[in-house]
Amino acid sequence: NAGVTQTPKFQVLKTGQSMTLQCAQDMNHEYMSWYRQDPGMGLRLIHYSVGAGITDQGEVPNGYNVSRSTTEDFPLRLLSAAPSQTSVYFCASSPLESGANVLTFGAGSRLTVL
Amino acid sequence: AQKVTQAQTEISVVEKEDVTLDCVYETRDTTYYLFWYKQPPSGELVFLIRRNSFDEQNEISGRYSWNFQKSTSSFNFTITASQVVDSAVYFCALSVNFGNEKLTFGTGTRLTIIP
Numbered sequence: 001n002a003g004v005t006q007t008p009k010f011q012v013l014k015t016g017q018s019m020t021l022q023c024a025q026d027m028n029h030e031y032m033s034w035y036r037q038d039p040g041m042g043l044r045l046i047h048y049s050v051g052a053g054i055t056d057q058g059e060v061p062n063g064y065n066v067s068r069s070t071t072e073d074f075p076l077r078l079l080s081a082a083p084s085q086t087s088v089y090f091c092a093s094s095p096l097e098s099g100a101n102v103l104t105f106g107a108g109s110r111l112t113v114l
Numbered sequence: 115a116q117k118v119t120q121a122q123t124e125i126s127v128v129e130k131e132d133v134t135l136d137c138v139y140e141t142r143d144t145t146y147y148l149f150w151y152k153q154p155p156s157g158e159l160v161f162l163i164r165r166n167s168f169d170e171q172n173e174i175s176g177r178y179s180w181n182f183q184k185s186t187s188s189f190n191f192t193i194t195a196s197q198v199v200d201s202a203v204y205f206c207a208l209s210v211n212f213g214n215e216k217l218t219f220g221t222g223t224r225l226t227i228i229p
Contacts, residue, residue: 035219042118042205042219043159058216090159102149103217105159 002026006091006106013081013113021076021109023091030096032074033103036060036087043090049074050096081113116141118208120220127196128228135191135223137206143167148182148189149207149217159205165189193225201227 007022025032033048035058045058049068063085065077074093078085089109094101117140127133139148150162163173165182173180177194193200203224207217 040123040221042221043217044219045216048216088157092159102161102164103159104161105151107156107158 004091004093004104004106006089006109009107009109011109011111013078013111015082015113017081018077018079019081019111020078021089021091021111023074023076023106024072025074025091025093025104026072027093027095027104028071029093029104030071031101032068032091032093033058034064034066034074034076035090035092037090037108038087046076046089078111081111083113085111086113087111116143116146116208116210116218118206118218118220120204120206120223122223123221124224124226126226126228129198130195132192132194133196133225135193135204135206135225137189137191137220139187139189139206139208141208141210143210145210147209149209150180150189150191151205151207153203153205153222155202162191162204196227198227198229201225 004025030051034046035043037043044060046064047066049055052068052071055066055068068074091106092103094103119138146167148165151159152162153159170182179192181190203222205222206220209217
């Protein structure tokens, strides 16, 4: 099993450019989410989805869009990149079970906005 | 609102020493889950343990043990006889939303094991 796959692993953007971080999982997990990791701040939830066609905002959604057209894929779009979006981004997924779910994380995507 | 505090930003110990990573949480919910994740130098987060608020039994898994105390809102993690492979950033996290997982993470503790 590949688990959760994120692409690209590294990306450099100029301010104002747009891009999409890709996330795919092959575990048939209903739940998928995006976190960003910044020094001294831990991980913060950006957006999440509990199934195809359903998305919702997390703690820090501004500047990001998501969609969930299939169970497997959950891309994160930056519409107009800003230096404040320089971060490491993690995609995570889990099945929906009773009780709190255990997330499986991807390897991360390091984004630098100049 | 939920909050997780990991006051220890960085810890260094010599190999084979025991080390405890502290985690203090805040929530008004009576039902919640606590987690520990490990982030090795490779960067990927690895799940270590999940504990629900109704189960205060301590847990041991090999060299790892966890001490959950509701009275002090703490969920501390101890590594016994530390090894170089234990070097990583460790995150404590809290969840009160079941099914809609919104983990609240602490800021992490960077553990360095000195050979």
